[in-house]
Amino acid sequence: MREDILKTKLEKLEKIKNAGMDAYPEKSQKDFSNGEVLERFDELAAEEMTLAGRVKSCRAMGNVAFAHIEDSTGKIQIFLNKKGSENYKLFTGSVEIGDFIQATGKLFITKAGEKSLEVSDWKMLSKNIRPIPTEYFGLKDTEDLLRKRYLDLMMNPETKDLFKKKNIFWQTVRNFLTGNGFLEVQTSVLEHTPGGADAEPFITHHNALDQDFYLRISLELPLKRLLVGGYERVFEIGRVFRNEGIDREHLQEFDHMEFYWAYSDLEKGMEFMEKMYKEIVFKVLGSFEHEYESEKINWDVEFPRVDYFTEFQKETGIDLNQEVSIEELRKKADELEIKYEMGYGKGKMIDTLYKKTVRQKLIQPCFLVGHPIEVSPLAKSDPENPKKVLRVQVVAGKSELCNAFAELNDPLDQRNRF
Incomplete structure (x- = not known):
């Protein structure tokens, strides 16, 4: 990070401290999610409320300022007027993209037709001192996105949606199997002898036993032993590790599911x-x-x-x-x-x-x-x-x-x- 950028951000942080505001408070307030406010806008329009989120855009024009704050459910615009907002000068002089804030006020619709919160007071929740990509320019470096998944999630809603879909995927698998009489189990990740697949394992060392162990490459053998022990329907969802090449369908660690069903057949x-x-x-x-x-x-x-x-x-x-x-x-x-x-x-x-x-x-x-x-x-x-x-x-x-x-x-x- 460039020294001049860091210097500017630290100066803004100092402004907040000098104004007597905690830039990293332990407590925060959030009455509704942004998504709920937008969905129930007419119903909630008369209430004073406090919303919170990450600042995604921020611009000041004369005596007014606009910003968008985002939480996990969506974005909402906030509006500050120099005459009606406490700490207006502090807001325009210190708040920037990437900061987490809470804003208190009432809902209204701008002349442009956008549902917004007119802010009477605000509070810093977490001051950002590192630059993050803007929504307009985004982050185009694919390698950077893969190495810094938090930036990918921050900038790309489709990536965040993928995480949610993955959760639904595994919950559906789990519910389907348990609903059909399968018992979910958890077996050891460390193995003395790797097996169950044709793959190169990762090796680790057990200090207390002074022995090398392997990260599992499959769930197969422990689950089969459970059938030997008398269980008839078992499954496991777990992480496995294979020390091999990388491509779009192969990673070194991945979530894996196996089920075993006694007294059944291929059909x-x-x-x-x-x-x-x-x-x-x-x-x-x-x-x-x-x-x-x-x-x-x-x-x-x-x-x-x-x-x-x-x-x-x-x-x-x-x-x-x-x-x-x-x-x-x-x-x-x-x-x-x-x-x-x-x-x-x-x-x-x-x-x-x-x-x-x-x-x-x-x-x-x-x-x-x-x-x-x-x-x-x-x-x-x-x-x-x-x-x-x-x-x-x-x-x-x-x-x-x-x-x-x-x-x-x-x-x-x-x-x-x-």
């Missing part, structure tokens, strides 16, 4: 998941239809089933029902200019080709079924085709949204696969 699970996803979409978005990357997606349909082998052959020309060598898979990847690493095994090569070809065509919600056994070591084999497994993924908008198996519980089969 019941698919019916259950379709109901759950439709409820989530409607509760979060208020509609079954929405746009994503210029595509209109409709969830209010029965999810069709898309066969992995059929679509894979259609996009690559490779029939996974036949014996396929890793050299053949690499050749196809080279032909399609798909990047891969020489260390990839057969399953990883199949998965890489699928993600860059088949998945890019899956826009509308569907069940992807019939995965090859090479990419699904923890799923039961399909009794009608031993090259396939009983696995399903919900896919929409080119993204995998869910992964589910008829869990492999044959210990000898599992040992052979590994």
Whole structure:
């Protein structure tokens, strides 16, 4: 921060102190939210009230001053007149964008038709001494927005709305599962041996035990142990950590949900998941239809089933029902200019080709079924085709949204696969 900016802000802070006003008081008053005032404006117009919020704009013109204060429900304009407002000079000489204030007065409508509060008195709640972006110019640096999410929230209402939708998302998941007899549990984040997914873990050290531990990469194994212990329907919503690359669909830490359901099967699970996803979409978005990357997606349909082998052959020309060598898979990847690493095994090569070809065509919600056994070591084999497994993924908008198996519980089969 430039020294001259800091100097000016500290001078304004000193003005407030010299006027006998606490720039950081412990107590504040707020009679209504801004949103409630705007909604009940006519009803509340006769009342004197105190509102509070962050100053988002501020301008003085002669003997009057206007500002907008914002709380979590919205913005409202406040108006100060030199003749009718206490501390008018102090307001115009010290209040600026980013300050938190409370303002007392009565509601009125300006000549321009804007619902406003005519201020008779005001009080500083928290004086800002660092510059923040203005609404007009905003903050355009994407990296800055990602590093300083508080600025992103401050400047972009759509980001704030995303946080609210995320909350609705997880509450809907939780309510749906508990409403269907599932028990929510919390399991350990630290593991002596990481497992449940093919991912690189983060390592940490336990000082008291003088041992290295791992941050969990999955919720799977502890939940399965609960089924062994006798529970029949369990789930967990928790943070998992994977020490791998970053892209728009992969972060090092993310919220993850897994549920396990004894005495069920894949067909019941698919019916259950379709109901759950439709409820989530409607509760979060208020509609079954929405746009994503210029595509209109409709969830209010029965999810069709898309066969992995059929679509894979259609996009690559490779029939996974036949014996396929890793050299053949690499050749196809080279032909399609798909990047891969020489260390990839057969399953990883199949998965890489699928993600860059088949998945890019899956826009509308569907069940992807019939995965090859090479990419699904923890799923039961399909009794009608031993090259396939009983696995399903919900896919929409080119993204995998869910992964589910008829869990492999044959210990000898599992040992052979590994």
